[in-house]
Amino acid sequence: MTSVALADTAAPGIRRRRAALPPTVLALARVEGRRLLRHPFLLLGVALSLALAVAGALSNGGVQATEIAGMGSFPLAAGTLLAANAAGLRSRRDATDELYATLPRPAATRTAAQLLALAWVVPVAVALVAVMYVAFGAHDGLVVRYDGRTHLPALAELAQGPFVVVALGALGVLLARRAPSPLVAPPVVVALLALEIPLAVWGSPATARWALPFVNDAIAAPNSWVPCEPGDLVAHCNLILGFDVRGMAIHLAYLAGAAALFACGALLAGRRAVVATGALVPLLGLSLVAAGS
Amino acid sequence: VTARHAIALAAPVGRSLPRLHLAGAAGAALLLVALTASEPPGATALLGLQLAGMTLALSLGLVLEDPAAPTLAGSPVGLLARRLLTLALCLPFLAATWAALLMLAGLDGTWALALTIQVSALAALVLALAAGLGPRASMAGPAVVLLFATARLLVPQWTLTAGSHDAHWAAAEVMWAALAAAGALALAWLSRDPATRPLLTGRRSPLAPWLRARSRGGGGRDRPRPG
Numbered sequence: 001m002t003s004v005a006l007a008d009t010a011a012p013g014i015r016r017r018r019a020a021l022p023p024t025v026l027a028l029a030r031v032e033g034r035r036l037l038r039h040p041f042l043l044l045g046v047a048l049s050l051a052l053a054v055a056g057a058l059s060n061g062g063v064q065a066t067e068i069a070g071m072g073s074f075p076l077a078a079g080t081l082l083a084a085n086a087a088g089l090r091s092r093r094d095a096t097d098e099l100y101a102t103l104p105r106p107a108a109t110r111t112a113a114q115l116l117a118l119a120w121v122v123p124v125a126v127a128l129v130a131v132m133y134v135a136f137g138a139h140d141g142l143v144v145r146y147d148g149r150t151h152l153p154a155l156a157e158l159a160q161g162p163f164v165v166v167a168l169g170a171l172g173v174l175l176a177r178r179a180p181s182p183l184v185a186p187p188v189v190v191a192l193l194a195l196e197i198p199l200a201v202w203g204s205p206a207t208a209r210w211a212l213p214f215v216n217d218a219i220a221a222p223n224s225w226v227p228c229e230p231g232d233l234v235a236h237c238n239l240i241l242g243f244d245v246r247g248m249a250i251h252l253a254y255l256a257g258a259a260a261l262f263a264c265g266a267l268l269a270g271r272r273a274v275v276a277t278g279a280l281v282p283l284l285g286l287s288l289v290a291a292g293s
Numbered sequence: 294v295t296a297r298h299a300i301a302l303a304a305p306v307g308r309s310l311p312r313l314h315l316a317g318a319a320g321a322a323l324l325l326v327a328l329t330a331s332e333p334p335g336a337t338a339l340l341g342l343q344l345a346g347m348t349l350a351l352s353l354g355l356v357l358e359d360p361a362a363p364t365l366a367g368s369p370v371g372l373l374a375r376r377l378l379t380l381a382l383c384l385p386f387l388a389a390t391w392a393a394l395l396m397l398a399g400l401d402g403t404w405a406l407a408l409t410i411q412v413s414a415l416a417a418l419v420l421a422l423a424a425g426l427g428p429r430a431s432m433a434g435p436a437v438v439l440l441f442a443t444a445r446l447l448v449p450q451w452t453l454t455a456g457s458h459d460a461h462w463a464a465a466e467v468m469w470a471a472l473a474a475a476g477a478l479a480l481a482w483l484s485r486d487p488a489t490r491p492l493l494t495g496r497r498s499p500l501a502p503w504l505r506a507r508s509r510g511g512g513g514r515d516r517p518r519p520g
Contacts, residue, residue, distance in 0.1 A: 044436060048443040056446050075443045082435045183314045186351050186435040187321050193342045193442045194325060198337050201446065 045079020088176020354434030417476025
């Protein structure tokens with residue numbers, strides 16, 4: 001009789017689950033962060049980013065400027081997206097969703113922990129940029145023109161890689177929550193590549209490039225093929241006129257807003273999700289307009 | 294395995310294929326090519342076609358994922374025969390989709406041949422990796438996507454982007470053909486029936502004591518799987 005009475009009083013408590021508390025989220029985030037760092041996709045991304053850095057060290061200053069300002073972190077960011085997505089799909093893959101549903105904490109707790117676990121990847125992304133900075137000798141300035149003009153990478157340019165890693169990681173968690181299938185995230189990487197190559201790698205001046213995660217802020221003279229560095233004979237580089245560092249700084253705000261939007265999309269539902277989206281989307285639009293102007 | 298076995302198995306194997314995923318990949322590839330196609334085909338159209346091929350190859354990763362593999366391991370139809378039947382059922386669909394993509398993009402013969410070799414290599418690599426990963430076969434496609442994306446950024450001239458006038462073109466074609474052959478051989482090697490692998494499981498194998506200990510539950514602790 002006593003047990004029945006206890007069960008009756010406990011039932012409303014189970015229905016009204018408490019909100020995710022920081023200690024629980026932090027404890028889970030520590031576990032998720034360690035697993036994320038050991039995930040094969042993330043390790044593969046690190047290895048491939050290091051390969052890009054080695055190749056960049058043997059290349060010209062224009063390529064080095066593009067890589068250190070973000071593109072060198074592309075494999076790491078894509079690996080983080082895939083690893084975070086796999087982490088979000090783990091309970092579904094291992095058929096433990098029903099078991100987790102019996103726990104006192106809601107699913108949002110685990111999602112919050114997976115989002116927080118992305119902080120574990122930030123030191124890796126920063127270390128990667130530091131490796132590129134040293135390997136390219138960027139402290140003396142990168143020779144970006146055949147007349148010997150150099151460019152010292154700005155902080156906003158160096159920060160793009162780590163910002164994109166976090167934003168794409170949050171996108172991976174969002175996809176796992178809202179489109180729980182292992183075949184969703186890989187085509188997103190393919191689509192990203194399909195957009196990044198023409199708009200960022202080929203140095204397109206189109207305003208739409210600011211909507212992508214990785215942006216090439218080099219301002220190039222249209223249809224100008226020149227030797228890359230002093231002493232070169234073959235013309236296969238764009239004539240770089242300057243770097244849009246202001247646009248890049250605004251782009252960082254755009255990336256932070258995008259990461260917040262993805263996190264809200266993964267965590268919130270119903271009216272609160274609509275309110276958060278309604279607040280963040282205009283801000284993202286404004287930052288796009290500001291970066292492109 | 295006789296033709297009678299193959300016919301009898303075709304329907305159940307066909308039902309077990311991830312048909313929705315294959316159709317989704319084909320749809321995404323068609324959309325990608327339709328969005329990037331131009332007349333005459335430019336660099337963006339070629340990139341779109343290359344990545345569409347990558348999308349098709351990516352979908353093959355799930356084809357070899359077989360949750361019933363431990364149960365079917367004891368059946369008279371061997372692993373190689375089961376995998377051949379699976380591929381015989383899904384590869385024609387993907388090949389027809391690729392042919393449609395080539396027609397939609399309107400490429401000439403040189404480009405069509407080169408990109409077909411490349412897509413075959415990517416598909417063979419995904420299948421070989423999926424066969425090697427076993428229950429984690431779904432990781433094969435994304436891993437090959439990561440590798441190809443980096444190669445496209447790192448060594449674009451070796452990923453068939455410049456055209457036949459490029460100095461690396463012929464060598465790159467040979468490299469992709471070699472990768473296709475290596476992937477196919479690795480797939481065949483990894484599809485041998487587990488019961489006929491004396492190197493690993495036979496009494497003379499150096500790994501045999503360790504494998505026996507593991508099968509008794511005494512060989513190493515259960516490690517958490519990645520993911």
